[in-house]
Amino acid sequence: MTRLVLVGPPGAGKGTQAVALSEKLRIPHISTGDLFRAHVGEQTPLGQEAKRYLDSGELVPDSVTNEMVRERLAEPDAKVGFLLDGFPRNTKQADVLGEILGEVDTKLNAVIQLQVSEDVVVDRLLSRGRSDDTEEVIRRRQQIYVSETAPLLEYYADILVTVDGVGTVDEISARVLEALRDRT
Numbered sequence: 001m002t003r004l005v006l007v008g009p010p011g012a013g014k015g016t017q018a019v020a021l022s023e024k025l026r027i028p029h030i031s032t033g034d035l036f037r038a039h040v041g042e043q044t045p046l047g048q049e050a051k052r053y054l055d056s057g058e059l060v061p062d063s064v065t066n067e068m069v070r071e072r073l074a075e076p077d078a079k080v081g082f083l084l085d086g087f088p089r090n091t092k093q094a095d096v097l098g099e100i101l102g103e104v105d106t107k108l109n110a111v112i113q114l115q116v117s118e119d120v121v122v123d124r125l126l127s128r129g130r131s132d133d134t135e136e137v138i139r140r141r142q143q144i145y146v147s148e149t150a151p152l153l154e155y156y157a158d159i160l161v162t163v164d165g166v167g168t169v170d171e172i173s174a175r176v177l178e179a180l181r182d183r184t
């Protein structure tokens, strides 16, 4: 079983790497950002609640996010393992993930940090142009990463794998797989 988390600032390439790695490792890619965007697109009650947070770059409240992830991890495909992208995003969410995994007597194998400078990520996001990729919202997402999410690097210090996130998509996936060799 391979249970992994990808961490990195907005634009680090988490989603891009998650697609490549989930295919290679044959585990589902679970992205909280994608789940929220799907709800927004379908205009579900959850999507209506999440939209204002996504639009401003703020985190969706933990109670909503944790419940959505708990339900997703209970689906059959996640029993073979998973690659979480964008969750947990703060230490309280990490505590909840630990509880969810503890209930089925499992643990994470590794947390992969994609390391990319702020200049590079801002350039990437401005040239992508998703609706939350305006300069102001990108700056807010960066601030939240530093204050809320970066503490996870310490929280997961024992299982943290840090990979240079600059290069081609294939080069970066190869670095991640090499770094995971003894951990999955």
Ligand code: AP5
Binding pocket: 008, 009, 010, 011, 012, 013, 014, 015, 016, 017, 032, 033, 034, 036, 053, 054, 055, 057, 058, 059, 060, 061, 065, 085, 086, 087, 088, 089, 093, 124, 125, 127, 128, 141, 165, 166, 167, 168, 169, 172
């Ligand atoms: P989310 O969708 O997770 O956004 P993010 O963390 O800001 O990350 P991005 O999707 O912008 O970047 P990424 O690191 O995935 O990079 P990507 O591969 O896309 O979250 C969005 C919002 O949802 C949050 O702001 C929040 O409101 C809410 N949310 C989500 N999770 C939550 C949680 N747990 N709790 C509460 N709220 C939550 O790549 C970016 C660009 O770079 C692309 O154009 C890509 O093509 C390009 N690129 C990728 N790799 C490379 C490369 N190697 N070289 C050159 N370009 C590259």
